[in-house]
Amino acid sequence: MIKKWLSSTIDNSGLVIFRILLGLLIMAEGFGAILLGWVEAVFVKSKFTFNFIGFDFLQFLHGEKMYSYFFVMGILGLLIALGLFYRFAMIVFTIMWTAVYLIQKESYNNHYYFLILISIIMVFLPANGKLSIDAKLFPKIKQTKIPRWMPYLLIFQLAILYFYAAIAKLYPDWLDGTFSKILLNGITQRQFLLEIFNQKWFLLFYAYAGILFDLLIMPALLWKKTRKLAIIASFGFHLFNAYSLKIGIFPFLALSFIVLLYDSIPLKFLKNEQEILTNKNFNAKLFVVFFVPFFIVQIILPLRHHFIKGDVLFTEEGHRLAWRMMLRERKGILSIKIVDKNTGVIRYHNFASELTPKQIKILSNSPDFIWQYCQKLKKEAKKPISIFVECSVSINRRPYYKLIDEKTDMATAKFDYFGHNDWILLQDLN
Known part of the structure; x- marks a missing residue:
């Protein structure tokens, strides 16, 4: 069927x-x-x-x-x-x-x-x-x-995004409105909006509306009886995000998918050509061979952080490619100590001298950035060195917790992209 x-x-x-x-x-x-x-x-x-x-x-x-x-x-x-x-x-x-x-x-x-x-x-x-x-x-x-399955390849990809975005929001700081408050207070300085955004009822409404939208919007768009209402909701949701969150073309790209939901578009200028069926020479097996593994990967990748030790909210391991969008605020404090192996002389590296403000901010709280930067310093050093990192991170304005093992020589540390790196410390944020 x-x-x-x-x-x-x-x-x-x-x-x-x-x-x-x-x-x-x-x-x-x-x-x-x-x-x-x-x-x-x-x-x-x-x-x-x-x-x-x-x-x-x-x-x-x-x-x-x-x-x-x-x-x-x-x-x-x-x-x-x-x-x-x-x-x-x-x-x-x-x-x-x-x-x-x-x-x-x-x-x-x-x-x-x-x-x-x-x-x-x-x-x-x-x-x-x-x-x-x-x-x-x-x-x-x-x-x-x-x-029909051709446009549904695109629709399925969007459905994967929405589904995992909804699942990612099911954590305490989202459910109790903590992050909603941080997010909304960061998008405006207008006092009357801030008064609304700081109301507990509004923060909870925003948080749960986000979950319900991500979870229900695709079924609502696919079902003809709810499609018009879902389209209105989509325009409201995405245009608000486009204005407030400044996330580029995505809100408009997401809205563009609406045209794929219709078996026919009621525009006369599209109907003035003689009907020509699809090219029967295309290789259906090629589509199966490519797209089945393609979507299997898309379904598996967002799950990988569940199989990596630690809380992804803190460690960031498995965060990327998992549709974990606009979920948390990270702030970090970082210092990098370099030890000359020949002389034992210790100095602290001034990383701010060669990085942009945005790079400094992200480097101070992101384990993979820190590892990469340490490898860069090792490569550029003209003599053997050891590198030790002192880094503490605050998640959603909690107290700062140590992120990196200060005893690990980051010059020799290895990076595991799909598993847990032992030099990243595990902390209980609850």
């Missing part, structure tokens, strides 16, 4: 419009990063970036050339929207955006990761079947129908 429903053909207008919206948002992301100073702050004013561990070879993506890099991505967004050389533009953008994501963690955002996943899926979908320059130049690719 479900297999038959998914394999049935539907009008491809939703996927086509989604392609156009996605292209415009990619264009806005590329050009906006330049115009709003993001490229300058992250890649030009910094001496280096903190890449994902193992991707040091991407450090060449730095400096003023990144203006051109993001300009090219903006152009690729335009090509995607126009449907001109769509497949090529989608592949190149996916590679370029993934590289941007991997080269810098100081501006880490789950939504950047989400855009990678959506772009990967879009590479495989015939989203240029109509309303595209490609369809004009190459009539053989024209089509008005696609299998």
